[in-house]
Amino acid sequence: xxxxxxxxxxxxxxxxxxxxxxxxxxxxxxxxxxxxxxxxxxxxxxxxxxxxxxxxxxxxxxxxxxxxxxxxxxxxxxxxxxxxxxxxxxxxxxxxxxxxxxxxxxxxxxxxxxxxxxxxxxxxxxxxxxxxxxxxxxxxxxxxxxxxxxxxxxxxxxxxxxxxxxxxxxxxxxxxxxxxxxxxxxxxxxxxxxxxxxxxxxxxxxxxxxxxxxxxxxxxxxxxxxxxxxxxxxxxxxxxxxxxxxxxxxxxxxxxxxxxxxxxxxxxxxxxxxxxxxxxxxxxxxxxxxxxxxxxxxxxxxxxxxxxxxxxxxxxxxxxxxxxxxx
Amino acid sequence: xxxxxxxxxxxxxxxxxxxxxxxxxxxxxxxxxxxxxxxxxxxxxxxxxxxxxxxxxxxxxxxxxxxxxxxxxxxxxxxxxxxxxxxxxxxxxxxxxxxxxxxxxxxxxxxxxxxxxxxxxxxxxxxxxxxxxxxxxxxxxxxxxxxxxxxxxxxxxxxxxxxxxxxxxxxxxxxxxxxxxxxxxxxxxxxxxxxxxxxxxxxxxxxxxxxxxxxxxxxxxxxxxxxxxxxxxxxxxxxxxxxxxxxxxxxxxxxxxxxxxxxxxxxxxxxxxxxxxxxxxxxxxxxxxxxxxxxxxxxxxxxxxxxxxxxxxxxxxxxxxxxxxx
Numbered sequence: 329x330x331x332x333x334x335x336x337x338x339x340x341x342x343x344x345x346x347x348x349x350x351x352x353x354x355x356x357x358x359x360x361x362x363x364x365x366x367x368x369x370x371x372x373x374x375x376x377x378x379x380x381x382x383x384x385x386x387x388x389x390x391x392x393x394x395x396x397x398x399x400x401x402x403x404x405x406x407x408x409x410x411x412x413x414x415x416x417x418x419x420x421x422x423x424x425x426x427x428x429x430x431x432x433x434x435x436x437x438x439x440x441x442x443x444x445x446x447x448x449x450x451x452x453x454x455x456x457x458x459x460x461x462x463x464x465x466x467x468x469x470x471x472x473x474x475x476x477x478x479x480x481x482x483x484x485x486x487x488x489x490x491x492x493x494x495x496x497x498x499x500x501x502x503x504x505x506x507x508x509x510x511x512x513x514x515x516x517x518x519x520x521x522x523x524x525x526x527x528x529x530x531x532x533x534x535x536x537x538x539x540x541x542x543x544x545x546x547x548x549x550x551x552x553x554x555x556x557x558x559x560x561x562x563x564x565x566x567x568x569x570x571x572x573x574x575x576x577x578x579x580x581x582x583x584x585x586x587x588x589x590x591x592x593x594x595x596x597x598x599x600x601x602x603x604x605x606x607x608x609x610x611x612x613x614x615x616x617x618x619x620x621x622x623x624x625x626x627x628x629x630x631x632x633x634x635x636x637x638x639x640x641x642x643x644x645x646x647x648x649x650x651x652x653x654x655x
Numbered sequence: 656x657x658x659x660x661x662x663x664x665x666x667x668x669x670x671x672x673x674x675x676x677x678x679x680x681x682x683x684x685x686x687x688x689x690x691x692x693x694x695x696x697x698x699x700x701x702x703x704x705x706x707x708x709x710x711x712x713x714x715x716x717x718x719x720x721x722x723x724x725x726x727x728x729x730x731x732x733x734x735x736x737x738x739x740x741x742x743x744x745x746x747x748x749x750x751x752x753x754x755x756x757x758x759x760x761x762x763x764x765x766x767x768x769x770x771x772x773x774x775x776x777x778x779x780x781x782x783x784x785x786x787x788x789x790x791x792x793x794x795x796x797x798x799x800x801x802x803x804x805x806x807x808x809x810x811x812x813x814x815x816x817x818x819x820x821x822x823x824x825x826x827x828x829x830x831x832x833x834x835x836x837x838x839x840x841x842x843x844x845x846x847x848x849x850x851x852x853x854x855x856x857x858x859x860x861x862x863x864x865x866x867x868x869x870x871x872x873x874x875x876x877x878x879x880x881x882x883x884x885x886x887x888x889x890x891x892x893x894x895x896x897x898x899x900x901x902x903x904x905x906x907x908x909x910x911x912x913x914x915x916x917x918x919x920x921x922x923x924x925x926x927x928x929x930x931x932x933x934x935x936x937x938x939x940x941x942x943x944x945x946x947x948x949x950x951x952x953x954x955x956x957x958x959x960x961x962x963x964x965x966x967x968x969x970x971x972x973x974x975x976x977x978x979x980x981x
Binding site for chain 2: 430431450460468469472491653
């Protein structure tokens with residue numbers, strides 16, 4: 329019987345020490361993305377970019393709840409997920425600069441970050457595109473009786489694609505060990521949920537397939553972690569996939585440079601004031617200014633170093649473009 | 656040598672691979688109890704069980720996408736898309752995902768997935784169950800495309816597809832399933848990118864694929880009765896393509912006809928024509944003739960259907976046009 333749970337059971341509460349590590353990780357993601365935005369505006373980064381400022385607790389909380397062998401697939405907004413899965417900031421920054429030292433050797437860019445060694449199976453630039461592959465990866469784990477899960481990250485916009493429905497239907501039908509992490513930031517690019525979905529509670533879509541769904545406050549890293557642990561245990565036990573209905577806030581535009589003409593200025597300012605997951609966790613941990621500054625200095629240094637690393641990286645030869653067309 | 660039908664040959668390749676390799680499994684619509692809409696997988700559920708012979712919902716995007724995911728983990732899924740017309744529903748996963756993972760990941764990922772599909776006119780299926788869309792996939796870097804025409808080739812090439820580390824779109828033709836042919840005692844893999852000369856000749860080369868291979872052989876018989884010696888070449892795989900064998904043949908015969916059931920405009924014959932004119936320009940004695948279907952969605956009534964798609968007579972007429980030019 330499908331169900332929606334409001335308050336997941338925190339079977340393994342995070343210690344303050346572990347929470348501080350997650351705080352550091354979230355701040356690293358924030359500073360990394362701010363730096364990416366700065367370097368993009370300076371004209372140093374080709375292509376176009378999407379940052380997930382405001383959604384750091386989802387990335388950090390989910391990844392903290394996974395085991396090392398678990399895998400993820402992400403979206404066009406993938407920097408945070410990839411950093412939290414363990415890819416070095418240098419490798420991601422080098423990718424954004426199109427260098428061979430990048431995590432996809434300069435073949436992918438921001439929307440196609442991959443790091444197989446760390447279980448990052450790819451960020452996807454087609455909304456919903458990775459979802460059936462998560463089902464298939466989890467099917468392989470089931471075939472091989474491996475105690476692993478594959479995690480799909482996607483946004484509310486993706487729940488309107490046909491492939492979302494096909495993928496969740498099949499995942500539940502075959503009871504594969506997958507977690508479907510819906511980050512409801514309320515926007516499909518510039519289109520608000522009121523214009524793209526006739527319902528507000530997206531968990532209904534998963535429940536319709538008979539899938540277990542857990543509602544999560546995505547600004548609270550402890551809640552995200554607890555829900556992930558719960559969901560993971562359920563999925564690897566063979567019970568089937570779990571849907572995490574994570575409400576979060578995109579505190580920036582769809583892409584870097586997005587003037588956000590579609591969004592109320594006051595609303596955004598208020599969300600930044602009250603919904604910033606990093607500020608919320610800082611308050612929870614009662615970090616002093618000195619402690620904050622010390623962590624900030626450290627992660628900012630890492631980010632600065634990643635830019636230096638990337639700039640010093642190797643440009644691919646043009647003809648290398650043909651190198652990986654076929655295996 | 657034993658004889659198998661084209662249908663049995665497909666089944667034999669699948670079953671042989673599944674007997675020796677736990678990583679190979681099949682999934683698709685109606686493939687289990689029913690044995691597939693063309694009967695290709697009949698009996699396989701009984702031998703391999705429902706875990707490895709998986710009936711799926713009618714969800715083409717998820718069928719291909721799930722296959723990609725399992726392939727990314729090193730399994731070797733063979734998914735069936737019941738009619739190639741329904742490949743249109745899975746295009747996103749095929750074109751944007753399967754074909755591109757390897758490059759986008761900087762060589763980290765492999766997608767050893769085979770997508771079997773079939774189609775073809777000749778039984779009044781109407782416009783949505785009879786298209787020949789192979790040329791669409793030849794346009795996508797990262798995919799491979801096979802279109803075998805004999806039992807021996809379909810068995811050997813399907814084996815090679817399963818064990819290829821790249822996504823392969825594997826075309827079968829509905830009207831070829833009952834055709835019998837000799838096959839080697841032991842399954843012999845057939846490499847991609849190797850054409851087969853189906854019949855040797857000296858006056859014209861007909862490059863044919865799918866159902867048009869037997870049609871072209873028939874046309875060649877008739878041409879011979881009129882004193883024209885026809886070479887029939889089946890590329891067997893369209894991507895990669897054995898350009899060398901094609902050019903060599905036309906350099907010998909000095910004339911060329913391409914033949915496929917797909918509509919002529921933008922069809923694979925256009926690519927073949929480009930290859931031939933570039934590689935054998937100085938050898939050509941006549942313009943290259945293209946044989947294919949007329950440019951229309953396929954009409955239902957048998958008389959219209961038969962008029963739209965090409966047959967041996969169309970190939971023969973094209974052969975004669977090339978000979979008349981010299």
